[in-house]
Amino acid sequence: MTELEYPFDAAYIIKKRKSLRKALLADGTVRIKKKIAVLGGSTTSDIVKTLELFLLNTGIEPVFYESEYAQYFQDAMFPNETLLAFEPDIVFVHTSNRNITNWPEMTDSADLVEQKLKAEFEKFQSMWTSIREKFHCPIIQNNFEMPFYRLLGNRDAWDIHGRTNFVSRLNDAFYGYARENESFYINDLDYISADYGLKEWSNPLFWNMYKYAMCFEAIPAFAFSVSNIIKSIFGKNKKALALDLDNTLWGGVVGDDGVDGIEIGQETGVSQSYYEFQSYLKQLKSLGILLTVCSKNDHENAIAGLNHPEGVLKPDDFIIIKANWENKDRNIAETAAELNILPDSIVFADDNPAEREIVRAQIQGAAVPVMDSVENYIMTIDRSGFFEVTSFSEDDLKRNEMYKKNALRAAQMASFGDYGEYLKSLEMHAVIDDFLPVYLARITQLSNKSNQFNVTTKRYTPAEMEETFKSDQYIRLYGKLIDKFGDNGVVSVVIGKKNGSTLDIELWLMSCRVLKRDMELAMLDRLVERCREVGIETIRGYYYPTAKNNMVRELFGTFGFEKISEDEIGNTVWQMAVSGYMPKNHVIEVTGNEANA
DSSP states (O other): OGGGSSSOOHHHHHHTHHHHHHHHHTSOOOOEEEEEEEEESSOOHHHHHHHHHHHHHTTEEEEEEEOOTTOHHHHHHSOOHHHHHHOOSEEEEEOOGGGOOOOOOTTOOHHHHHHHHHHHHHHHHHHHHHHHHHHOSOEEEEOOOOOSOOTTGGGGGTSTTOHHHHHHHHHHHHHHHHHHSTTEEEEOHHHHHHHHOHHHHTOHHHHHHHOOSSOGGGHHHHHHHHHHHHHHHTTOOOOEEEEOOBTTTBBSOHHHHOGGGSBOSSSSHHHHHHHHHHHHHHHHHHTTOEEEEEEESOHHHHHHHHTOTTOSOOGGGOSEEEEESSOHHHHHHHHHHHHTSOGGGEEEEOSOHHHHHHHHHHSTTOBOOOOOOGGGHHHHHHHTTTTOOSOOOHHHHHHHHHHHHHHHHHHHHTTOSOHHHHHHHTOEEEEEESOOGGGHHHHHHHHHHOOSSBSSOOOOOHHHHHHHHHOTTEEEEEEEEEETTEEEEEEEEEEEEEETTEEEEEEEEEOGGGTTSSHHHHHHHHHHHHHHHTTOOEEEEEEOOOSSOGGGTTHHHHHTOEEEEEOTTOOEEEEEESTTOOOOOOSEEEEOGGGGO
16 A cells, blocks of 8 residues: 555544555455554554554554553563463563653762663563563564753763763663564664654653654654564565666666766766665665666666676676566566565566556555655665564575576576486485574574465464474474575475374475475475384374465375365365375485584
């Protein structure tokens, strides 16, 4: 819904909240349902109603628990029966500097200021510990915005008695906790309020009259930030950027102006703006965001423009370059197919409003931001929250290289007449074994990001995955695939729960970048081995349909399982006896964790 995309009209969203909600719920989107407990230190009703809109727009249907006004501490430490029964998937602690109670005074000694800082931090730390112990779910916690006045003027920033200094130090203590504790996320209230304008944000009228921690029209900006964290936690981020070239990555039209005539570099204000945008995109690439080109251009001209000596991005920075005269929606669809991602995982950046409108209409779910002036390009992409980072692994650093090597594999496949011979030519080797602590973050990330090859789409928080890892009630397998082109990293996960002599599959997923490589067969072979080792006689598989996982609807059938039930919405149960099973993988050499020793 364009009304909820950056840059949005806050006043319009507030005014039309009910009609926007009604339209979202009626648009036919299949959404995941999540329970969110909001523990507020100020009035939260309008925040919750606005947050719901942004979450619905990202494919999440939220159900909320709201604490009574300013009862955040009590609910965190001594949750009532309603909250305990609610069993939240996420707890969001909405506090602001209005909730700081141990402010330093000018007469305080340095030791007393330290004691107040410690006491304030420990109050929050005790809440987080209690929430973890009681709910075992991710926590989102606001940091603190700057005070709306500075008693000491500029000295307030560095003097230990200054409130500005106190807030900065308290925020830093929160950041230290976030670095040491997984599934704990900071909603950067300090940055959001500064970006909005602290003077307006902190208008005392809204606190004194309504107990709002911010001005009323800032609520959408705040709720949007929280929604970006939540969507990222549950794997709703975008994965790739499809970029136009002329007047998007450089000024001018390379086919008309020639390479020497396009604007990029340090010579003028306009050329520097394009240079800075390319530099920003290069940084996104370092996070594992896939860069592609989607341009109406002659291929030779596109390559020449990308090789401009003053440009930051070069042809090798792009996984796929579609520079031709085809419709851009078709190029984007083909790009998604070649990358083995869904088209709605792509952000399309183009200065031409007509091209944007065509892609928006034809590629359902693709993000199409308004690119109205090069000076605003970075802000538009950045503030839109397409690529909010809540987890980051070594595989993210390698993602672009992995996809490039997939292109080499595809090129080699084209030279083989027999697909089996092609697979053997890849010289594939897999490490398949029980989870290792070093891979838990990546395994958890996969459980939240894999949507297509995922039979149950069960999502795990880091805490839940840690519990699964430590329990002897499960058979767990991760799969890491290496071939002659390189290491694909951890690409497959299977989790099955023991139920007497039966193993119930709770999770079976695989990264789409290794589709059609027989990795699923190698995982199945190793799973059967493990079942035999512990006396499991029957493996039971489950398929729960979603809008994105149709490709694995018959996965267990292809494995040789028998379908034993199917309900009216397509949920199926499958069963296979372990006895008599014959190995199915004949192209991947498989070893265990000793290969990682």
